Amino acid sequence: MRKALFFGLTTLDIQYFVDEFPAGNVKVKTKPPEFLVGGPATNAAVAYSTLNGKASLVTAVGSHAFQSIFKSDLAACNVKCIDLLENVQAQPVLASVISSSNGERTIFTHHPNPISQAVNERKLFDQLQPDVLMLDGFYPEIAAKLGCEAQKRQIPVVFDGGSWKSHLPELLPYVNYAICSNDFYPPACQQAEEIFHFLDQYSIACQAITRGGDPILVNDRGQRAQVAVPQVDVVDTLGAGDFFHGAFCYYLLTKNNYHQALQKSAEFASQTCLFKGTRDWLNKQE
Structure with missing residues (x-):
């Protein structure tokens, strides 16, 4: 079984479902909200585990x-969680999610506090022996150290x-595969080509920009391509991008082909x- 290490954000998503987004100064009565464990790295880890990784x-x-x-959800999803703030009083990162009947959602959240706890990256990699490392860009004080250690080990x-x-x-100098959303805009970048050129500065060979239901834009060592995304009757898009990244890590290791990994991940996330x-789909994949 191939092993993956996911590092980054964990949130508590409080999700309300409405028929349509209301106008301002309106009180909307809904069914009780769902309390869901989320966050980019966290949902990615759940997807990877579900695929038998x-x-x-x-x-x-x-x-x-x-x-x-948090603990019960990750245990149920068979994700090994190493909590850097174990037994430390902390403010959880909360996200209020409003999802409409067409599958779109609006999220209100906040950035996490920096982590002051030290991490021994060499000991961590020795312990977990990962075949791939995924970073979601949060907690940079630790993420760069993990990326550097992975690079040394050719992970x-x-x-x-x-x-x-x-x-x-x-962080970007340690990245091999940059899978960005359509909302990823580095300084002075507005178009996909500008984003690709920006990432080229960091010698990232494999780059992609996901665009919801539209084809994924790909830059594979300078070669441009597109990967089709399956069209489905969308109920809810919450977490879909996170699940894409977790699936990508899995298929990258099992398919050993960048384009196939993107295609399979798009099918999975759809x-x-x-x-x-973000959990009803578990064990219901076609």
Whole structure:
């Protein structure tokens, strides 16, 4: 069983479903919300584990009223969680999610606090023996160290570029595969070609830009291509991009082909959009 190490954010997503987004100054009555464990690295780890891979998640949960929700969810998803804030009182990262009947969603959230706890990256890699490392760009004080250690060990590093963050130039030199969303805009970049040229500065050979249901734009060592995304009747898109990244890590190791990994990941992520929330799709893949 191939092993993957996921490092980054864990959140508690409080998701409400509405028929349509309301106008301002309107109180909307809905059914009780869903409480879901989320975050880019976390959902990616869940997807990887579901595909029969061994997923380890290094993140910051901490001690608080919601701690049991995080632990029980990750245990149920068969994800090994290493909590850098174990037994430390901490403020969880919360996300309020409003999902409409057409599958679109709006999210209100906040950035996590920096982590002051030290991490021995060599000991961590020796312990977990990962075949791939995925970083979501959060907690840069640790992410760059893990990326550097992976590079020394010739372990591929996958980067989830959900949005631009000012500290990313410290992290990108260690990235082998940059899978970015359509909301990833580095400084002075507005078009896909500009983004590809920006990532080229960091010698990232394999780059892609996901665009929801539109074809994925690919830059494979200077060769441009597109990967089709299956068209499905979308129920909810929450977490779909995260699941894409987790599936990509799995298929990268099992297919050993960049384009096939993108194609299989697009198929996987599309299937998760057929269900509400971020866990109903588990064990229901076609």
